[in-house]
Amino acid sequence: MEKLKIAGGYPLEGTIKVSGAKNSAVALIPATILADSPVTIEGLPDISDVRTLKDLLEEIGGTVSLGDDGEMNVDPSSMVSMPLPSGKVKKLRASYYLMGAMLGRFKKAVIGLPGGCHLGPRPIDQHIKGFEALGAEVTNEQGAIYLRAEELRGARIYLDVVSVGATINIMLAAVRAKGRTVIENAAKEPEIIDVATLLSNMGAKIKGAGTDVIRIDGVDELHGCRHTIIPDRIEAGTFMILAAAVGKGVLVDNVIPLHMESVIAKLREMGVPVETNDDQIFIGRADKLKAVDVKTLVYPGFPTDLQQPFTTLLNRAEGSAVVTDTIYSARFKHIDELRRMNATIKVEGRSAIVNGPVQLQGAKVKASDLRAGAALVIAGLMGEGVTEVTGLEHIDRGYSDLVEKLEGLGATIWREKMTEEELEQLKS
Numbered sequence: 001m002e003k004l005k006i007a008g009g010y011p012l013e014g015t016i017k018v019s020g021a022k023n024s025a026v027a028l029i030p031a032t033i034l035a036d037s038p039v040t041i042e043g044l045p046d047i048s049d050v051r052t053l054k055d056l057l058e059e060i061g062g063t064v065s066l067g068d069d070g071e072m073n074v075d076p077s078s079m080v081s082m083p084l085p086s087g088k089v090k091k092l093r094a095s096y097y098l099m100g101a102m103l104g105r106f107k108k109a110v111i112g113l114p115g116g117c118h119l120g121p122r123p124i125d126q127h128i129k130g131f132e133a134l135g136a137e138v139t140n141e142q143g144a145i146y147l148r149a150e151e152l153r154g155a156r157i158y159l160d161v162v163s164v165g166a167t168i169n170i171m172l173a174a175v176r177a178k179g180r181t182v183i184e185n186a187a188k189e190p191e192i193i194d195v196a197t198l199l200s201n202m203g204a205k206i207k208g209a210g211t212d213v214i215r216i217d218g219v220d221e222l223h224g225c226r227h228t229i230i231p232d233r234i235e236a237g238t239f240m241i242l243a244a245a246v247g248k249g250v251l252v253d254n255v256i257p258l259h260m261e262s263v264i265a266k267l268r269e270m271g272v273p274v275e276t277n278d279d280q281i282f283i284g285r286a287d288k289l290k291a292v293d294v295k296t297l298v299y300p301g302f303p304t305d306l307q308q309p310f311t312t313l314l315n316r317a318e319g320s321a322v323v324t325d326t327i328y329s330a331r332f333k334h335i336d337e338l339r340r341m342n343a344t345i346k347v348e349g350r351s352a353i354v355n356g357p358v359q360l361q362g363a364k365v366k367a368s369d370l371r372a373g374a375a376l377v378i379a380g381l382m383g384e385g386v387t388e389v390t391g392l393e394h395i396d397r398g399y400s401d402l403v404e405k406l407e408g409l410g411a412t413i414w415r416e417k418m419t420e421e422e423l424e425q426l427k428s
């Protein structure tokens, strides 16, 4: 096991390139199950969620190759509906997409309950409601979800909660159902459009992805195709926030600026100079930052996945800022760690109140989840002295080549093997 060490307090500059989107990748890969001939996905990020899904496709009989350039070829023709009760499915959240994809292709699946970041309760009742509306019988037996259908029939499904996962999962099952499915109150995240684009290139009939009503006319067969993934707007946002915190001129490359509007607006409100062109965003240096309140919302609102990194940035701002997470009320595990680094933050209900400016100090901290990890890396770069971050298995689920990318901006950051004593401490 390794830990990350960061010598903070130095300004960063240069260009940093964004990889393919994790939350697209983890849906595009299961979507290949639905085809009857090979699918190629270009530009996948080098993250553990992608490697775990590759293993899972191989477990059900797929022939899968993944190049160093992030190109994955999947031949799904020999796949079978093998039960995937736990083990690897627990390593990530998005293993729930195997339910929709396997139900769509085989009309049956057994998948263990998903893992992913611990952000408080993360129910999947809306996914199940959707599968049942399509005609599947769904039961939960000893921590695994059993799905079975004689046939899948299109249905009108109103989501009680706007859910990215449920919207994509229902889409995956519905593309091979008989007749029309309408998903109302659908989520509108760019990753949903990316998955719908892949499925359409495979021969699916989908209209309205990216709006809150998606119409799907089921087809009998889907074929292989080639697809290029969209850039990761959460990784891009992490780099923009990091640049606002410790940059003296950073160009974030390979971005779709339209996806970043809520983040750009908040940074500008704080006084950060932000300029955009077709596929890059430049973040300039502001010596003084103003505190701003932030509320996370479904897309196109401010993403919950950037709430934790943004909370770190607010430590540099003058005044008091209220950060409210309306999606995950308990997504505040990073706060205790930031406090160890000298932050003055109070948590009240769904909100964190950050009082700044404070000079963060290097400390030994632990990432409890993926974006807590990103928040602590930014804090380490801002802090005086050396910061040690453990819990890298979370960061490695979502950030491709993070150390190399930050070194490219001039950061002093490295991975180090943990000692026996440290490993013992981690267990206790």
Ligand SMILES: CC(=O)N[C@H]1[C@@H](OP(=O)(O)OP(=O)(O)OC[C@H]2O[C@@H](n3ccc(=O)[nH]c3=O)[C@H](O)[C@@H]2O)O[C@H](CO)[C@@H](O)[C@@H]1O
Binding pocket: 023, 026, 093, 094, 121, 122, 123, 124, 125, 126, 127, 128, 161, 162, 163, 164, 165, 166, 187, 304, 305, 327, 328
């Ligand atoms: C792999 C992936 O894409 N993960 C993203 C996805 O997670 P995920 O798909 O799990 O998140 P959802 O959009 O489903 O969740 C949004 C909200 O709806 C609730 N809910 C969701 C489903 C359900 O059946 N019932 C229910 O009550 C959740 O508890 C949460 O409060 O979207 C989240 C919200 O943008 C992001 O933080 C995650 O990075």
Ligand SMILES: C=C(OP(=O)(O)O)C(=O)O
Binding pocket: 022, 092, 093, 094, 115, 116, 117, 305, 370, 371, 398
């Ligand atoms: C919460 C996240 O991921 P997951 O849903 O995969 O746990 C995230 O990407 O911030």
